[in-house]
Amino acid sequence: MIDNKIISVRNLKKFFGEVKAVNGISFDVHNGEVFGLLGPNGAGKTTTIKLLLGLLEPLEGEISILGLNPEREEVQMKKNVGYVSEEPLIFKSLTPKDLFNFIASIRQLDPKEATERVKEYLESLGAAEYYGQMIASLSHGNKQKLQIVASILHEPDLLILDEPITGLDAKSVRVVKEILDMHIEKGGAVLFSTHIMEVAEDLCDRIAIINRGKLVGIGTIDELRLQADKLGASLEDVFLRLTEQDSTVEDIVKKLRNSYKKKIEEMT
Numbered sequence: 001m002i003d004n005k006i007i008s009v010r011n012l013k014k015f016f017g018e019v020k021a022v023n024g025i026s027f028d029v030h031n032g033e034v035f036g037l038l039g040p041n042g043a044g045k046t047t048t049i050k051l052l053l054g055l056l057e058p059l060e061g062e063i064s065i066l067g068l069n070p071e072r073e074e075v076q077m078k079k080n081v082g083y084v085s086e087e088p089l090i091f092k093s094l095t096p097k098d099l100f101n102f103i104a105s106i107r108q109l110d111p112k113e114a115t116e117r118v119k120e121y122l123e124s125l126g127a128a129e130y131y132g133q134m135i136a137s138l139s140h141g142n143k144q145k146l147q148i149v150a151s152i153l154h155e156p157d158l159l160i161l162d163e164p165i166t167g168l169d170a171k172s173v174r175v176v177k178e179i180l181d182m183h184i185e186k187g188g189a190v191l192f193s194t195h196i197m198e199v200a201e202d203l204c205d206r207i208a209i210i211n212r213g214k215l216v217g218i219g220t221i222d223e224l225r226l227q228a229d230k231l232g233a234s235l236e237d238v239f240l241r242l243t244e245q246d247s248t249v250e251d252i253v254k255k256l257r258n259s260y261k262k263k264i265e266e267m268t
């Protein structure tokens with residue numbers, strides 16, 4: 001690995017027909033940092049993440065994860081990466097107990113030790129009572145907790161988390177933050193996606209703001225805050241401006257209100 005870069009991305013592109021989902025993105029993530037991909041719905045966050053994991057083939061660009069090529073060295077790379085996807089967990093006909101036994105076995109973890117750690121994590125996330133229940137019957141948030149535990153069980157150096165706290169209650173968010181902190185203290189790194197500025201501000205050391213497949217801002221929270229101060233705006237304002245959400249929100253809300261008012265008038 002060159003210096004302490006854990007992720008290195010250069011000029012990454014992925015198009016779906018006419019849609020330029022990822023259109024020339026470059027960034028690095030270093031050991032010991034939580035790096036956020038921040039952008040509105042459809043910005044290209046999930047596509048970027050899937051490219052990093054070798055789940056999608058790039059049209060152009062270079063990716064290095066822990067010094068490895070995710071397409072050519074996928075198996076080796078995945079030994080040291082934990083992933084939380086934005087879709088719900090797929091093993092719906094299993095119980096968490098079955099799922100974690102399965103993960104421990106394919107990851108070649110000590111079964112007793114793995115079970116103890118799983119129980120500890122589930123307890124801290126308030127999901128221990130579901131250990132023997134079918135995953136299909138669990139709530140969205142509780143399924144999400146299982147994914148988070150599954151991603152860290154083998155203690156990877158890199159965690160790639162696609163909107164990991166969306167749908168979690170406040171107490172669980174606090175626990176997940178603690179889990180991420182401990183991971184960083186051990187020298188690991190986290191790449192994390194969110195569409196909420198406040199979440200990025202709270203959890204990330206550095207963020208890349210993306211919009212329509214392009215990187216429109218990058219820096220530490222402090223650097224971005226300084227830039228916002230210079231513009232006499234809040235960080236949230238700058239984010240909304242950079243991602244073209246500022247004026248449109250007002251317009252949309254106005255349109256919605258007018259059409260609602262018209263309907264009410266028609267009904268009365």
Ligand SMILES: Nc1ncnc2c1ncn2[C@@H]1O[C@H](COP(=O)(O)OP(=O)(O)OP(=O)(O)O)[C@@H](O)[C@H]1O
Pocket residue numbers: 016019020021039040041042043044045046047048086195
């Ligand atoms: N498999 C696909 N086929 C066609 N278009 C796709 C596909 N996957 C993504 N896209 C398009 O690429 C763009 C980026 O999508 P992506 O899922 O990466 O956004 P995102 O930033 O993760 O959004 P969200 O916040 O809603 O999760 C969108 O316009 C989306 O419709």
Ligand SMILES: [Mg+2]
Pocket residue numbers: 045046047086162
């Ligand atoms: Mg997404």
